[in-house]
Amino acid sequence: MxxxxxxxxxxxxxxxxxxxxxxxxxxxxFGDSLFETIRYSNRNILFLPNHISRLKxxxxxxxxxxxxxxxxxxxxxxxSTVIFANNYQDKSxxxxxxxxxxxxxxxxxxxxxxxxxxxxxxLENTFxxxxxxxxxxxxxxxxxxxxxxxxxxxxxxxxxxxxxxxNKDIARLDDCLILNTSGRICEAxxxxxxxxxxxxxxxxxxxxxxxxGIMRDQIKKIxxxxxxxxxxxPLTIHSLISADEVFITNxxxxxxxxxxxxxxxxxxxxxTQFFVEVLNEMIRK
Numbered sequence: 001m002x003x004x005x006x007x008x009x010x011x012x013x014x015x016x017x018x019x020x021x022x023x024x025x026x027x028x029x030f031g032d033s034l035f036e037t038i039r040y041s042n043r044n045i046l047f048l049p050n051h052i053s054r055l056k057x058x059x060x061x062x063x064x065x066x067x068x069x070x071x072x073x074x075x076x077x078x079x080s081t082v083i084f085a086n087n088y089q090d091k092s093x094x095x096x097x098x099x100x101x102x103x104x105x106x107x108x109x110x111x112x113x114x115x116x117x118x119x120x121x122x123l124e125n126t127f128x129x130x131x132x133x134x135x136x137x138x139x140x141x142x143x144x145x146x147x148x149x150x151x152x153x154x155x156x157x158x159x160x161x162x163x164x165x166x167n168k169d170i171a172r173l174d175d176c177l178i179l180n181t182s183g184r185i186c187e188a189x190x191x192x193x194x195x196x197x198x199x200x201x202x203x204x205x206x207x208x209x210x211x212x213g214i215m216r217d218q219i220k221k222i223x224x225x226x227x228x229x230x231x232x233x234p235l236t237i238h239s240l241i242s243a244d245e246v247f248i249t250n251x252x253x254x255x256x257x258x259x260x261x262x263x264x265x266x267x268x269x270x271x272t273q274f275f276v277e278v279l280n281e282m283i284r285k
Contacts, residue, residue, distance in 0.1 A: 005085040007078045007118035012085055018117070025115065027100035030107065033156035034058055038079070039251050040093040041126050041283050045079055047251065048072055050214045055099065058153045064101060065112050075118075082118050092123040094252055100156070123252070127280045130273060134259025134266070135174035135248070137188065139237065140164040144181045151180075151209035164189045175248065177240075177261075180209040185235045191248035191256065192216040195239060196271045202239070205232035215249040222278050228271075240264065247272040254279055 003014040008021055027033035036051040049072045059066050075097065083089055096119045103110035143160055145151060164176040168189065177193065180186045186204050187193055192213040194203045201223055204210050223230040233239075240246055245268040246258040255276050257269040 005082055006120075007082045007116075009115055010078060012081065021115075021117065024104065025100050026102075026104065026109065027098060027156050029104070031156035031158075032062075032109070033098055033100035034062060034064075035096055035098040035154055035156065037154070037250075037252060038095040038097065039123070040079070040083060040088075040091075040095055040120075041123075042092075043089065044283060044285075045076065045095070046283070047214050047218065048076060048079075050217065051097070054212065054214065055097070059099065059114070061149055061153060062101075062155070063112050064099065064114050067114065078118060079120075082120055086120055088120060088122065092126050093120050094123050095120050098156070127283055128254030128276050130255070130257050130269065130276055131174075134257045134269065136260045137175045137177055137248075137258055138171060138173055138262055139179055139185065140167050140176035140189075141179065142167065144183070145178050145186060145209050147180050147182070147207070147209040152206050152212045154211055161189045182208075182234075183236075184208060185237065185240065186210040188248045191250040191253070192219075193235065193246070193248050194219065195235060195243035196245035196247075196268070197243050199229055201228050201230040201271065202233045202235065203230070204235050208234055213250060215251045215254065218279070219249055219255070219275055222275060226274075226278075237262075244268050245271050247275075249275075 005012050006018050022028055036055050038051050039046045052072045052075055056066050079095055083093060099114050099116045101109050102113045102115050145160060168176045175188045177185050178187050186208040187210040192210055194201055206212060220230055240261050241264045245266055247255045249255045255272045257272040259266055
């Protein structure tokens with residue numbers, strides 16, 4: 001079996017070559033990085049322009065200089081290259097594009113120029129699927145998420161989500177919901193959250209500290225074009241308990257139906273199923 005391939009600063013490299021890069025860079029040492037997690041299905045790189053736009057929007061917030069060649073077209077070529085190099089072109093793939101500050105130094109960096117790595121790994125399913133039994137979730141109370149200009153960015157500092165995920169297993173849950181410093185629910189460990197009440201869909205606004213999810217934006221667009229009433233409102237524990245339906249979303253897994261939150265059981269999943277079907281039609285095209 002041939003050695004796995006990566007893209008590092010535009011060039012194909014092997015797994016053994018990437019090791020030296022990993023241990024010497026600022027992403028490994030300080031979490032001085034941000035990343036995009038992108039899905040490839042049915043020979044399509046899903047929502048790539050949205051991912052690159054978000055990346056370029058967030059880099060200045062970390063004082064990173066955006067290379068002139070960073071574009072959708074450039075990354076389409078590089079991602080396609082690494083997918084074909086690994087012979088994954090007929091598979092479904094999770095793509096991670098990590099951008100990190102060049103050089104070493106201590107906390108104060110030597111440069112604000114950037115390097116990047118593209119990693120790919122196989123996914124099981126071509127299309128999005130609802131979990132057959134739904135997810136069982138509860139809140140993670142040990143650490144609250146700050147609301148600041150870093151809150152909406154997917155950075156390399158993911159300790160909050162790591163600890164929440166560990167808590168998920170300890171509590172025998174399928175996922176944990178993150179509370180912000182105001183005590184409101186802002187997201188799950190790797191997903192945005194939506195609730196359905198009557199004919200309304202609600203999700204927390206950016207000002208609640210949630211990551212600006214690419215799939216979250218797609219859900220908003222689909223809702224608008226299908227005449228759903230979608231509002232951005234802060235969500236409390238009571239908001240979830242009084243909801244008719246709750247689901248979480250990310251680009252890799254799509255919409256995921258929540259069956260139980262604390263003692264509240266949700267029988268309804270029809271809105272979640274609707275979004276799954278629309279998204280799968282987008283993959284088929």
